[in-house]
Amino acid sequence: MKQDKAEKIIQKAERKAAKAAKQVELAGKKAEAAKQKQAARAEKKAAQVAKNAEKKAAKHAKKAEQATKKAQLAAQKAQEKQAKVAAKIAAKALEGEEDGAGGKKKKGKKKLLLILIPVAVAAIGAGAFFFLKGGGEEEEAPLEPIPIPLEYLLNEVPITALPVTGDEVLVYQEEVPPEPPAEPEAQDGGKDEAGTPGEDGGAPAGEEGGEEEPAAAPAEEELGFTKILYRYEGLKNPRSLATAYAAVMSTEDAGFSLVDETLLRIDPPESYGESGSLQLARNIPAGEDGTGGGVQSLLLSWEGTSCSVLLDMPEGRVHDPKPEAPVSGSTRRGLSDLEAIHPSKLGLPGESMEAYSMIPQEGSVRIAGAVCMRVNIYSAGNQFAGSYFLSNDGKLYKLDEAANAVVELEWE
Template sequence: MKQDKADKIIQKAERRAEKAAKQVELAGKKAEAAKQKSAAKAEKKAAQVAKRAEQMAAKHNKKAEQATKKAQMAAQKAQEKKAKAAAKTAAKALDGEGGEEDGKKKKSKKKLLLILIPVLAAAIGAGAFFFLKGGEEKEDAPAEPIPIPLEYVLNEVPITALPVSGEAVLVYQEEIPPEPAPEPPADETEKSETGEDGEETGKDGEEEAPAAEAEEAELGFTKILYRYEGLQNPVSLISAYAGLMSTEDAGFSIVDETLLRIDPPEEYGESGSVQLARNVPQGEDGTGGGVHSLLLSWEGANCSVILDMPEGRVHDPKPESAAPAAPRRGLSDLEAIHPSKLGLPGESMEAYEMIPQEGAVRIAGSVCMRVNIYGEGNQFAGSYFLSNDGKLYKLDEAANAVVELEWE
């Protein structure tokens, strides 16, 4: 018997050890999964920051190219103006020497030609450089239409697109980068370049790093624009689409610019706009969340859809303040009332005992508390009701009905 008991103890200990080992293994797997999620989140955030930086760099490069082009045009105009002035001066000089001998004329013309040749050559060279450079910097080619999308993708979440079909319909897609933050005034820029003690900062990049981080943080969401051309009836299309996306399954609501839920338009005109938005829950790994917004605009045979993720939350309007309720009445008011108001004899309620009853009843839509009143010798005097809106009722047992009484 002792041996069997010892074996059972050993087996029980082994099972506990096995269970503990499994728990340790499970905890290790959970820790590894959490580590992978954290790494994926950090990688995704780094990719987003890099993409925003590339967008800002592209925008600055485009501005620099435009500034260079303007400078080249100004230089060409200046050269042409200078060449015209030189030619005009030469013509006047030739007219002034009309009375001299032919030999002198020829000599003077040769000198003027020698003066004009390098000037004209410089002007022609500048013009050639400008046009050659302009040939390299052609204007952006017109946008090419894309296949009619069946879904939009907003922050990696698919959204049902406008139900459009037909060979005559053209769809174009564009990106609308966020506007850069306004540059600080010149005096603030000078202060940022020099510290409070007057020494220059930012030479080694240590002082400029926080500013760069702040600029990245201020970058907004890059909106996506879809333009539809050649639609048969965009008004009916937008109306039906807004109704479809406002269903419980889609989760969108018609909102104003503050993301406040509003009623849908009673009628969609020949042109206009309507905004749909919904709140997006955040995932367990910290991704997602925010607001999905679709700004629909239409006019004529064209319409557009702008996908955006504005800050804030879609919310309902605040409830209207209720009308002030009648003053609450309680047992203390009932104790202070004159017995005649309750249909009872006597000059004071001190001779009566009031016992509130459990539960509540509803009279004329108001919740009421029932109070039984007893007189001398514990004799039942009647049942009364105090409503939450300040009214007083008495039970007429003969008619099995209640009668409203006056407090005053």
């Protein structure tokens, strides 16, 4: 009896093991299929990029060939023209030899001109060669798209990247070097361009009493941070993507805040346009050795079907607005004023606030930059009548729960 039971348990275990093995095998096949699909997609994308690069290279090669032909034709015409001029001058020189003694000077002059003509022809040929070899300003190579990044790396600190998917989206990355510092104005030391003494009577360099001390070499100014720009093209709704990303990055976990150009924390606007920009920033604490730290900034811009993210490390600190100066007692409004107001001013029925109870709430909120206290009002029977806010600058607001917004009310 026990043996039969044991055999059943063994058979059951074997069936489970076989089922698990089958599931593992199926999962392996799915993973292999997904891997092959991803590899095929990557290969297709790489082939498309290579094809585009070949087209661009062929286009540039054709332009270079046309420019070469033009330069060769121009050089040939210039040589022919100079040869005609040289032949004409040579003919005049031969005529001058027949003028006798009076024409000897003229003859010498013509020979000098004949010597200069080949030099001019050589100079023109050298210029044409310089043009053909690409002596002019070279065209910058077009940027190649990169794989869609999952993270940005700003000063070796990873940051969650813009959440973008889709084969139709192209991403480009480039560096934005800092602007060079302005050059200081040159000082002539009281001398004109020729090195003669200026109006102050200073002697020119090289004469007694006029030697100038060598100017100290200017201190090398530290260059600013090299910004990193990510440009996304082919997006369906870049405005929604950017604003949703800003909302996620403004959470406590991410630590970013919406700021203005001075790194002052600001409230988000009520709406964004089809094209626009916003800046996110956060403070980074320095390490135990005192290195690192600073501010990380993400400048988001969008327009049409494209969006860009500019990574920067600006100077300064992300900060809150300065607290407003306390208002005078004559303009301050409090619970006593709210108790004395007519209910109609609050959108409530009745002739007196005595029929209502007011319960201040813990904490405070900020409305239009002012700190406000929230007060919930209840009618008879403990029925909720509404939420109101008293600001420290004497303003009164009512919460519109349907619109999830506040409306300013008049006291009088």
